Amino acid sequence: MKTFLITGASGAMGSAAVRKLAGEGHTVWMACRNLQKGEMIRRQILRDYPEATLYLKALDLSSFDSVKSFASELKEEGVKLDGLFNNAGTMNRYFTKSRNGIETTWQVNFLSPCLLTRLLLPILSSDAHVDNMVSLSAHYARLTKNFPLSDEKGFTQLGGYAQSKLALLLYTLELSRRVPQYVNMSDPWIVNTPIIHLDRWFDPLADLFFRPVCYSPEKGVRPALRALFSDVRGKYFVGNSIRDYEPKYSKRYDLQDVFAQVETFLMTIAPLEAL
Numbered sequence: 001m002k003t004f005l006i007t008g009a010s011g012a013m014g015s016a017a018v019r020k021l022a023g024e025g026h027t028v029w030m031a032c033r034n035l036q037k038g039e040m041i042r043r044q045i046l047r048d049y050p051e052a053t054l055y056l057k058a059l060d061l062s063s064f065d066s067v068k069s070f071a072s073e074l075k076e077e078g079v080k081l082d083g084l085f086n087n088a089g090t091m092n093r094y095f096t097k098s099r100n101g102i103e104t105t106w107q108v109n110f111l112s113p114c115l116l117t118r119l120l121l122p123i124l125s126s127d128a129h130v131d132n133m134v135s136l137s138a139h140y141a142r143l144t145k146n147f148p149l150s151d152e153k154g155f156t157q158l159g160g161y162a163q164s165k166l167a168l169l170l171y172t173l174e175l176s177r178r179v180p181q182y183v184n185m186s187d188p189w190i191v192n193t194p195i196i197h198l199d200r201w202f203d204p205l206a207d208l209f210f211r212p213v214c215y216s217p218e219k220g221v222r223p224a225l226r227a228l229f230s231d232v233r234g235k236y237f238v239g240n241s242i243r244d245y246e247p248k249y250s251k252r253y254d255l256q257d258v259f260a261q262v263e264t265f266l267m268t269i270a271p272l273e274a275l
């Protein structure tokens, strides 16, 4: 049996992943920004699987300090991981800056998962699996030269979200070439979860007509769960397929340069060994 860490474990797809893995007998570390909500989910799952081993730990991806202390505590506790699922995500309606002065969606969806992964590499077994949750929206985004973005001008809810997922996709492609672990990404398609509530006038209409045709969280998280057990690298899991987007994106972006920019930034946040 394996040990997994799941971020956003109190969310719709995060909790579905915890439930599935716990039901199969794996140990799961649930990283949640809201411990009360996380504990409620943990208890619900334990009611169905009393033998499950589920640990809960606070992680707020909008704070680099939280990411750093989360990773150091796991290391101090001697935790060893076989899998990391960077699932947590947000899609902020308005431009807001985190306490680190960075646009929040960008930090939560992209910079913090990269930082977390980098800090946890030493406790991930060499054949561990890492899956980063991206999105269909990434394919419609473009990254501009001025990233990491912290500029209110031109910010849009969907645009900022899509850019954060595209950046994560590009970083994942390059990281997968540099570490021994199996690093991949997954796209759940369009799923009936809280994140698709856009804080707009048409939300009630979408709830009525759109949500019923979306995937369930259990179905949406399937590609991620497959990625957490597949010995491939740098691949994009969606539906039942495993796609190779490296040729498309390496034509459009200098993946090494994107990676280097991100790494240079992350190294201002925490001392990291160069990859």
Ligand SMILES: NC(=O)c1ccc[n+]([C@@H]2O[C@H](COP(=O)([O-])OP(=O)(O)OC[C@H]3O[C@@H](n4cnc5c(N)ncnc54)[C@H](OP(=O)(O)O)[C@@H]3O)[C@@H](O)[C@H]2O)c1
Binding pocket: 007, 008, 009, 010, 011, 012, 013, 014, 032, 033, 034, 037, 059, 060, 061, 062, 087, 088, 089, 090, 108, 133, 134, 135, 136, 187, 188, 189, 190, 191, 192, 193, 194, 195, 196, 217
């Ligand atoms: N639903 C879709 O159609 C869809 C499509 C493509 C990709 N995705 C991606 O799938 C992932 C899971 O989302 P979901 O659809 O399951 O929606 P969700 O239920 O809203 O889950 C999002 C999770 O992220 C957590 N989170 C948000 N901000 C955080 C922060 N600052 N620090 C730590 N955790 C934070 C949330 O915490 P709380 O539980 O405290 O709210 C929640 O657990 C996200 O990365 C999302 O971008 C979703």
